Amino acid sequence: MGTALIYDEEMTSYKLLWDDPECEVEVPERLTVSYEALVRSGLADHCVSIPVREATEEEILLIHSEEYLEKVKKTPHMSVQELKDFALQFNAVYFHPNSYHCAKLAVGAALQLVDHVLMGKVRNGMALVRPPGHHSMRDAACGFCTFNNVAIAAQYAKQKYGLKRVLIVDWDIHHGQGVQYCFEDDPSVLYFSWHRYEHSIFWPHLPESDYDAVGKDKGVGFNINVPWNKVGMTNSDFLSVFCHVLLPVAYEFCPELVLVSAGYDSGIGDPEGEMCATPDIFAHLTHLLMNLAGGKVCAVLEGGYNLTSLSQSVCQTVQTLLGDPNPRPENLRSPCQSALESIHCVRWAHRRYWSCLGHAADLSSFQISTKPSGSPKEAGESTWKDKVAVVWPEPVKRVAPPVRTAALLSDEAVCPEGCKRLATSDKLDPRVAGKLRENFLEGEGDSEALSALSGLITLTEKMEKDEILNGLAVVRDITMATACVVQHVTMAPNNRVLVVCVGDGEAPSNITEDRKALVVRIGSRETKQSKCKNDIPVCLKKGCADVSGVIQAVFGLLLPLGYEFDPSLVLLVRMPGSEVSDGVWQQLTGLLQCLAQGHVLVLIQECEKSCVSPTACSLLGEPAPPLGQLQAPLPQDVEDMERLRRKLLADWTLLQTTAADTG
Numbered sequence: 086m087g088t089a090l091i092y093d094e095e096m097t098s099y100k101l102l103w104d105d106p107e108c109e110v111e112v113p114e115r116l117t118v119s120y121e122a123l124v125r126s127g128l129a130d131h132c133v134s135i136p137v138r139e140a141t142e143e144e145i146l147l148i149h150s151e152e153y154l155e156k157v158k159k160t161p162h163m164s165v166q167e168l169k170d171f172a173l174q175f176n177a178v179y180f181h182p183n184s185y186h187c188a189k190l191a192v193g194a195a196l197q198l199v200d201h202v203l204m205g206k207v208r209n210g211m212a213l214v215r216p217p218g219h220h221s222m223r224d225a226a227c228g229f230c231t232f233n234n235v236a237i238a239a240q241y242a243k244q245k246y247g248l249k250r251v252l253i254v255d256w257d258i259h260h261g262q263g264v265q266y267c268f269e270d271d272p273s274v275l276y277f278s279w280h281r282y283e284h285s286i287f288w289p290h291l292p293e294s295d296y297d298a299v300g301k302d303k304g305v306g307f308n309i310n311v312p313w314n315k316v317g318m319t320n321s322d323f324l325s326v327f328c329h330v331l332l333p334v335a336y337e338f339c340p341e342l343v344l345v346s347a348g349y350d351s352g353i354g355d356p357e358g359e360m361c362a363t364p365d366i367f368a369h370l371t372h373l374l375m376n377l378a379g380g381k382v383c384a385v386l387e388g389g390y391n392l393t394s395l396s397q398s399v400c401q402t403v404q405t406l407l408g409d410p411n412p413r414p415e416n417l418r419s420p421c422q423s424a425l426e427s428i429h430c431v432r433w434a435h436r437r438y439w440s441c442l443g444h445a446a447d448l449s450s451f452q453i454s455t456k457p458s459g460s461p462k463e464a465g466e467s468t469w470k471d472k473v474a475v476v477w478p479e480p481v482k483r484v485a486p487p488v489r490t491a492a493l494l495s496d497e498a499v500c501p502e503g504c505k506r507l508a509t510s511d512k513l514d515p516r517v518a519g520k521l522r523e524n525f526l527e528g529e530g531d532s533e534a535l536s537a538l539s540g541l542i543t544l545t546e547k548m549e550k551d552e553i554l555n556g557l558a559v560v561r562d563i564t565m566a567t568a569c570v571v572q573h574v575t576m577a578p579n580n581r582v583l584v585v586c587v588g589d590g591e592a593p594s595n596i597t598e599d600r601k602a603l604v605v606r607i608g609s610r611e612t613k614q615s616k617c618k619n620d621i622p623v624c625l626k627k628g629c630a631d632v633s634g635v636i637q638a639v640f641g642l643l644l645p646l647g648y649e650f651d652p653s654l655v656l657l658v659r660m661p662g663s664e665v666s667d668g669v670w671q672q673l674t675g676l677l678q679c680l681a682q683g684h685v686l687v688l689i690q691e692c693e694k695s696c697v698s699p700t701a702c703s704l705l706g707e708p709a710p711p712l713g714q715l716q717a718p719l720p721q722d723v724e725d726m727e728r729l730r731r732k733l734l735a736d737w738t739l740l741q742t743t744a745a746d747t748g
């Protein structure tokens with residue numbers, strides 16, 4: 086199934102007709118540079134092009150009032166002066182004779198995308214639209230927005246397809262207060278937004294944009310606001326919020342559809358956001374959402390005003406939706422104190438509504454940075470032109486290797502659909518063979534074992550050379566196989582391997598202190614107390630059969646560790662007898678492809694070959710099936726994981742979830 090791209094140059098046919106410093110950034114070129122970048126990079130050709138359509142009045146009335154619609158309907162016939170006066174009644178908007186037409190196309194584009202995804206014609210997709218939507222309200226335009234494209238899409242999806250749970254992820258740098266107002270009392274729509282706030286001195290200065298606006302009545306808990314109280318937030322801040330706030334809650338919620346209010350004014354160089362996250366981060370944010378809702382992800386453009394940053398970020402998003410491997414995240418470091426405060430506050434505010442946040446540390450442990458007293462004054466109002474020009478490196482080219490998934494199997498085993506069987510006939514370099522015999526086979530002449538190990542070496546080398554993206558291997562002795570890969574990979578100077586062992590069993594013996602290998606073991610009990618600090622055992626009372634326990638460990642520990650470790654290879658090992666369900670296993674296999682440019686090698690023990698085909702599906706880029714709404718993790722497990730997290734904080738900064746965590 087493909088990735089939809091919805092774009093029509095008709096939506097460039099309106100613009101600002103008078104002087105207004107606040108609106109001048111919202112130019113038609115935003116759409117043309119984005120689309121042209123997709124065409125130039127060849128990404129547009131790999132997408133399924135879907136035509137736009139005008140939304141009907143009935144669809145607009147799903148969210149907006151008749152009075153408001155009747156007002157907007159009059160704009161095509163207005164003079165410039167009348168348009169100007171009309172706009173004055175709203176906050177930070179402008180109108181043009183063509184605005185109404187374009188606003189109906191923007192809504193229609195979003196609905197076309199939702200239809201094609203929910204009818205299974207495409208897997209996911211992106212709608213490049215303007216005007217944006219997330220600020221507009223039932224009775225008012227606001228912040229360049231006329232109709233609330235994403236809010237209408239959510240309501241439309243519920244009504245037409247009977248969806249019970251829709252997740253809206255708003256990564257735009259502004260708070261989509263319009264969306265919040267629509268759904269704050271609605272438990273079927275979980276709205277997540279981060280936004281520049283600076284304790285309300287940033288536009289639109291709303292108290293209800295703060296972290297304590299958690300929803301109302303039946304909707305308490307279903308509105309999540311992460312305020313950025315400083316500018317300059319980085320990739321590390323963004324990933325920390327996804328791992329420690331959004332994703333655990335999103336998996337507990339288990340949405341049937343993910344709508345993204347994809348605004349790129351949160352990217353570096355944007356005059357509105359003034360943040361420092363680079364365009365490649367949107368590849369990771371997108372990837373981390375793609376195993377939710379069975380992969381049904383609809384991204385709808387909101388803001389984004391630096392044309393270079395915008396077009397690069399749009400390309401990063403679409404390339405990930407297409408399934409291409411993610412770029413390795415550049416030099417991640419500790420989230421900043423302000424971001425940690427925000428994470429701490431929002432986790433605390435939601436601790437009663439989401440069991441995955443039940444243990445969130447209370448706020449007494451540190452003094453929240455005080456809100457400025459008195460009425461908010463506009464943040465130092467310099468127009469975007471006199472902002473100093475920001476530069477950043479062009480995102481690295483992301484090339485998909487010629488073979489996506491290779492399989493190392495015994496001769497009689499059937500090769501899963503879509504995988505390429507690895508020919509072990511390749512002559513193994515006699516020196517390597519000698520080392521393997523000496524290190525792993527105690528010299529015995531077991532040619533079968535030797536060919537299996539040499540096959541693993543070949544697999545690993547083909548990944549390093551980008552001849553294949555990922556692979557799976559069915560082996561007889563999984564501990565030996567793991568040790569063999571670890572040894573081979575860590576021989577090269579700047580290679581690092583993240584070993585994820587799922588289920589109980591011995592960690593590979595040759596893990597050294599040199600941080601070239603990091604082992605995270607998710608199992609039911611402490612085997613022997615791990616002596617070296619690069620071997621991290623996560624213990625769950627019920628072992629890997631505990632879905633919410635495993636998910637808690639994945640987002641709270643494994644992914645932050647993985648991102649910070651930044652491996653060149655991920656080795657995912659399914660220990661024999663691990664009771665992990667295929668669903669959880671596929672989630673893991675899918676999510677871990679966000680690391681190491683997607684180079685994931687999965688090891689399966691001969692006796693477990695029933696999980697070969699689900700593994701292959703995930704390695705081939707199929708979204709993992711939804712896990713269902715998650716139960717609360719066991720309190721004992723949560724305490725153990727919290728203790729482990731605090732112990733690891735000294736070495737791993739992305740594990741922090743509160744400002745008090747440092748030191």
Ligand SMILES: NCCCNCCCCCC(=O)CS
Nearest residue numbers: 177217228229259288387388
């Ligand atoms: N530069 C500080 C002044 C803030 N003005 C805000 C104007 C509305 C922005 C709306 C928007 O970007 C939609 S995504």
Ligand SMILES: [Zn+2]
Nearest residue numbers: 257258259388
């Ligand atoms: Zn915005």
